Amino acid sequence: MKNTKNILLVGVGGQGTILVSKILSTGLVEAGYDVKMSEIHGMAQRGGSVSTQVRYGEKVYSPIIGLGEADILVSFETMETLRWLDHLKPEGIVVINDYEIPSAPILMGKVEYPEGIIEMIQEKAETRVIKAGDIAEEIGNPKVMNVVLLGALVKSMNLMDIDWEEVIKASVKEEFVDMNIKAFRAGVECVAYEEVKS
Amino acid sequence: MKKLMTGNEAIARGAFEAGIHYAAAYPGTPSTEILENIARFKEIIAEWAPNEKVAVESAVGACYAGARTLAAMKHVGLNVAADPFFTMGYTGVNGGMVLISADDPGLHSSQNEQDNRYYAKMAKVAMLEPSNSQECKDMVIKAMEISEKYDVLVMIRMTTRLCHSKSLVEEGERKEVPIKPYVKNQPKYNVSPANAKQLHLVVEKKLDELRKFSNETDLNYIEWNDKKIGVISAGVAYQYAKEVFGENASYFKVGFTFPLPIEKIRKFAQEVETLYVIEELEPFMEEQIKAAGISCIGKERIPITWELNPDIVKRAIFGTENDTIEYDRSLVAGRPPTLCAGCPHRAFYYQLSKKKDTMITGDIGCYTLGGAPPLNAMDTVVCMGASVSMAHGAKKVFEMNNDKKRVVATIGDSTFFHSGMTSLLDVVFNNGNTITCILDNRITAMTGHQDNPGTGYTLQGEDAKIVEIEPIVKALGIKHVRTINPLNQKETKEALDWAYSLDEPSVIISRYPCALKKYTKYDLEEFGPLEGYCYVDQDLCIGCKKCVSTGCPAIHFLKPIKKSSINKVQCVGCELCLQVCPVKAIKVGE
Numbered sequence: 001m002k003n004t005k006n007i008l009l010v011g012v013g014g015q016g017t018i019l020v021s022k023i024l025s026t027g028l029v030e031a032g033y034d035v036k037m038s039e040i041h042g043m044a045q046r047g048g049s050v051s052t053q054v055r056y057g058e059k060v061y062s063p064i065i066g067l068g069e070a071d072i073l074v075s076f077e078t079m080e081t082l083r084w085l086d087h088l089k090p091e092g093i094v095v096i097n098d099y100e101i102p103s104a105p106i107l108m109g110k111v112e113y114p115e116g117i118i119e120m121i122q123e124k125a126e127t128r129v130i131k132a133g134d135i136a137e138e139i140g141n142p143k144v145m146n147v148v149l150l151g152a153l154v155k156s157m158n159l160m161d162i163d164w165e166e167v168i169k170a171s172v173k174e175e176f177v178d179m180n181i182k183a184f185r186a187g188v189e190c191v192a193y194e195e196v197k198s
Numbered sequence: 199m200k201k202l203m204t205g206n207e208a209i210a211r212g213a214f215e216a217g218i219h220y221a222a223a224y225p226g227t228p229s230t231e232i233l234e235n236i237a238r239f240k241e242i243i244a245e246w247a248p249n250e251k252v253a254v255e256s257a258v259g260a261c262y263a264g265a266r267t268l269a270a271m272k273h274v275g276l277n278v279a280a281d282p283f284f285t286m287g288y289t290g291v292n293g294g295m296v297l298i299s300a301d302d303p304g305l306h307s308s309q310n311e312q313d314n315r316y317y318a319k320m321a322k323v324a325m326l327e328p329s330n331s332q333e334c335k336d337m338v339i340k341a342m343e344i345s346e347k348y349d350v351l352v353m354i355r356m357t358t359r360l361c362h363s364k365s366l367v368e369e370g371e372r373k374e375v376p377i378k379p380y381v382k383n384q385p386k387y388n389v390s391p392a393n394a395k396q397l398h399l400v401v402e403k404k405l406d407e408l409r410k411f412s413n414e415t416d417l418n419y420i421e422w423n424d425k426k427i428g429v430i431s432a433g434v435a436y437q438y439a440k441e442v443f444g445e446n447a448s449y450f451k452v453g454f455t456f457p458l459p460i461e462k463i464r465k466f467a468q469e470v471e472t473l474y475v476i477e478e479l480e481p482f483m484e485e486q487i488k489a490a491g492i493s494c495i496g497k498e499r500i501p502i503t504w505e506l507n508p509d510i511v512k513r514a515i516f517g518t519e520n521d522t523i524e525y526d527r528s529l530v531a532g533r534p535p536t537l538c539a540g541c542p543h544r545a546f547y548y549q550l551s552k553k554k555d556t557m558i559t560g561d562i563g564c565y566t567l568g569g570a571p572p573l574n575a576m577d578t579v580v581c582m583g584a585s586v587s588m589a590h591g592a593k594k595v596f597e598m599n600n601d602k603k604r605v606v607a608t609i610g611d612s613t614f615f616h617s618g619m620t621s622l623l624d625v626v627f628n629n630g631n632t633i634t635c636i637l638d639n640r641i642t643a644m645t646g647h648q649d650n651p652g653t654g655y656t657l658q659g660e661d662a663k664i665v666e667i668e669p670i671v672k673a674l675g676i677k678h679v680r681t682i683n684p685l686n687q688k689e690t691k692e693a694l695d696w697a698y699s700l701d702e703p704s705v706i707i708s709r710y711p712c713a714l715k716k717y718t719k720y721d722l723e724e725f726g727p728l729e730g731y732c733y734v735d736q737d738l739c740i741g742c743k744k745c746v747s748t749g750c751p752a753i754h755f756l757k758p759i760k761k762s763s764i765n766k767v768q769c770v771g772c773e774l775c776l777q778v779c780p781v782k783a784i785k786v787g788e
Binding site: 012013025026029034035036037038039040047048049060061062063064066067068069079080082083085086087088089090102103104105106107108109111112113114117120124125142 | 200202306307330358359362363364365366434437438440441507508509512519520521522523524525527529530531532533534535536538570571572743746749751753754755757767
């Protein structure tokens with residue numbers, strides 16, 4: 001359907017894509033959209049490549065995003081961006097976390113972590129590079145990296161009308177609320193107004 | 199307000215609203231969360247069973263006793279439960295009964311991608327196929343009505359994409375249904391041959407009634423649009439078809455897929471010019487539609503293998519593809535799943551992988567990853583429990599062929615309870631000579647940490663009797679049993695050497711909690727907390743890569759300086775690498 005928007009979140013098992021998709025889909029439902037979200041559990045989660053797909057609009061049918069269909073690709077890990085880039089619309093946006101997690105073949109020294117990924121992606125698509133790891137570290141907990149990326153995502157998708165901070169409050173444990181809101185705001189600030197998709 | 203729910207959550211909600219009294223399952227991706235969510239409702243007795251056959255049989259007992267019941271499993275779980283399932287097709291129900299089969303097109307987490315819709319046809323059981331979470335919920339309620347009205351078991355066929363994708367669901371109230379009286383009825387519930395012979399006549403009559411129902415029910419409906427193209431579809435494939443054809447086609451949405459509404463389909467077919475059948479995996483509907491003399495296009499175009507998606511359907515029907523960004527995909531390194539940092543299985547397989555002239559039969563669970571590089575310590579994986587019995591058969595043949603090869607079976611704790619016990623009995627009874635290694639990580643780990651008979655807790659987290667593996671093994675007749683801590687490499691090596699020295703069957707129980715497990719009071723008492731971390735003293739590291747050969751994801755070999763390094767955040771301090779390092783370059787951090 002033409003008016004359906006597609007958000008693809010990719011990363012490595014354990015990076016917190018599930019919390020982000022939960023906050024994201026909750027906010028979108030509260031804003032009145034029809035929403036479908038899809039993710040795969042099980043074996044892939046053991047350090048494997050993971051993806052979460054969120055589709056929203058007036059009426060959504062398929063829960064999954066096909067090749068060349070994503071309006072935005074948010075990659076929690078640098079190399080994973082490249083694994084999923086073929087799912088992005090040629091005019092779509094990439095939000096890329098400058099954060100490398102070497103996979104098993106790289107750890108074992110069998111292959112090298114590919115170099116120059118960010119530059120290569122910048123040549124191919126509209127790209128925002130975010131050092132969410134550093135930002136999260138400054139805030140005081142490397143784990144809130146995911147919510148930094150959420151901030152950059154919703155700003156990029158022009159979804160700032162939704163009260164995300166309320167959704168975050170309802171989605172995380174009380175002692176982590178402040179930290180996550182800080183992370184969210186930092187993510188929002190990473191995207192300039194002229195970069196917002198109309 | 200509507201709520202976002204996964205298909206599994208919606209099935210659980212449906213069970214609650216449908217007044218179900220009893221539910222049982224064995225965990226298996228993608229079905230696991232069904233019972234976990236049902237367990238939240240106090241109104242329902244919900245239980246993890248040791249395996250799917252037991253789950254179905256306990257549900258059948260509850261159903262005959264008058265309760266509304268549910269059993270859930272992944273597709274291959276129904277193979278285990280096929281025996282009671284087929285006979286339920288004959289006896290029918292007292293209280294309503296629904297069986298959820300969660301198939302895995304695309305093999306996201308399974309050993310095959312069998313299409314369980316054929317089971318419904320073969321067992322003569324009614325079948326429903328939802329296409330989103332709302333339908334998952336509604337169809338459990340509908341299944342109960344059909345089950346009790348027609349006196350049949352109803353199967354709901356789910357798929358991974360449905361189980362694990364979220365869509366909006368309108369919640370309703372629970373409808374309390376009284377438990378029906380139990381009346382002894384041998385001709386119905388006791389399938390001795392004389393009774394079963396009559397029951398077969400009964401079930402054929404029931405199928406005639408269900409065929410009539412299928413042609414009348416609004417579970418099977420038509421959406422008229424342009425009549426040049428007609429699409430028959432069911433399950434999540436229907437959503438893909440809607441995505442691809444939009445309003446340029448008319449749809450026959452099949453929700454009740456066995457028996458198929460053939461007469462209604464025939465009328466639909468007469469109205470449209472070209473008729474497509476779009477279904478995931480096998481041509482289940484297509485075969486029956488073609489057998490009824492209705493011409494349609496199905497698997498000539500739509501792939502029979504793997505999961506479908508809108509792209510695949512579009513390419514298959516129209517030959518068109520979306521524009522994509524061109525780039526060199528070969529730059530991307532693989533990212534296969536691995537055993538976690540600190541996984542006790544790794545420590546065990548590290549020692550086992552050193553054994554020469556050995557066949558290692560494996561089983562289903564996290565530890566299946568012991569077969570991946572760099573450990574490569576597993577030759578075979580077939581199905582739950584198979585490691586132990588396959589090892590026995592293989593060893594017998596090696597002996598017959600004067601081959602001295604040793605055969606080692608590796609099986610998890612939950613898998614041992616599931617179907618390894620009878621296999622071990624086979625080894626004892628038939629004078630086998632295998633080494634069975636039970637990798638007891640104190641939880642059903644792969645599916646996301648479900649309790650099992652060995653953990654001391656029920657599905658609801660209430661206290662349960664802890665069933666110990668060692669006394670079971672001994673009671674089955676195994677004389678040589680050792681329980682070891684796999685993180686102690688010396689102890690592990692000694693146990694394997696000891697087992698190899700014996701000329702009789704032995705069992706090694708490798709007992710240590712999953713590195714991701716939230717320790718229970720029993721775990722803390724027995725193992726203490728797993729704390730600390732290890733680091734590499736790079737002045738001492740000689741770059742031999744021994745630590746890397748354990749496959750621990752916390753260890754990274756830094757090529758430019760030819761030294762290892764350990765990621766402190768990931769490391770849990772299991773100290774396997776420390777024991778493996780030949781120059782004591784790995785140390786425990788403060």
